[in-house]
Amino acid sequence: MSPEQILLGAIAFYCLEKRKPTPRERELMDIFSNLASLIIAKKKTEEILRLSNAVVEKSPVILMRWKAEEGWPLEYVTENVSQIGYTAKEFLKGNINFAQIIHPDDLDRITKEVTYYSQQVIDQYTQEYRIVTKDGKVKWIDDRTIIQRNKQGNITHYQGTILDITERKEAEATIRFLADHDH
Numbered sequence: 742m743s744p745e746q747i748l749l750g751a752i753a754f755y756c757l758e759k760r761k762p763t764p765r766e767r768e769l770m771d772i773f774s775n776l777a778s779l780i781i782a783k784k785k786t787e788e789i790l791r792l793s794n795a796v797v798e799k800s801p802v803i804l805m806r807w808k809a810e811e812g813w814p815l816e817y818v819t820e821n822v823s824q825i826g827y828t829a830k831e832f833l834k835g836n837i838n839f840a841q842i843i844h845p846d847d848l849d850r851i852t853k854e855v856t857y858y859s860q861q862v863i864d865q866y867t868q869e870y871r872i873v874t875k876d877g878k879v880k881w882i883d884d885r886t887i888i889q890r891n892k893q894g895n896i897t898h899y900q901g902t903i904l905d906i907t908e909r910k911e912a913e914a915t916i917r918f919l920a921d922h923d924h
Contacts, residue, residue, distance in 0.1 A: 826875030
């Protein structure tokens with residue numbers, strides 16, 4: 742049985758001679774059965790996680806987990822960060838921190854907003870700002886962040902998603918231009 746009391750299979754134990762198992766043998770069989778069910782459940786969970794990661798890696802959404810430190814170094818990022826020209830290794834090895842890719846004209850505003858949300862205990866927020874890709878292109882992103890705190894209430898991490906919204910921003914700019922220049 743799994744921890745959720747779902748039957749995962751059957752295990753048979755055989756003796757060379759016909760006899761009932763001793764209490765110690767029964768105890769060992771129970772321990773073995775429980776261990777086997779935990780291993781099977783873990784493997785199933787790993788498979789579900791692998792399938793979920795496959796979906797994320799093929800999506801336009803990039804998952805990130807930033808440390809609550811200066812520059813917001815990344816502790817986790819999905820491989821599809823390659824959409825913006827970087828590799829996950831560049832971030833995870835500390836070659837680049839997240840603040841370094843935020844457009845210089847937006848960095849101060851973003852830093853102030855994160856500080857405000859953190860101090861006001863607003864643990865979930867959305868921001869729109871520009872980043873600079875590895876090849877120097879400017880892209881707009883939608884950043885949806887959740888603040889993670891420890892038991893003492895101190896921020897340990899920021900985690901969330903970023904999504905390229907450059908096309909939407911360009912369409913909005915075109916609509917504004919046409920509205921302003923409509924004769």
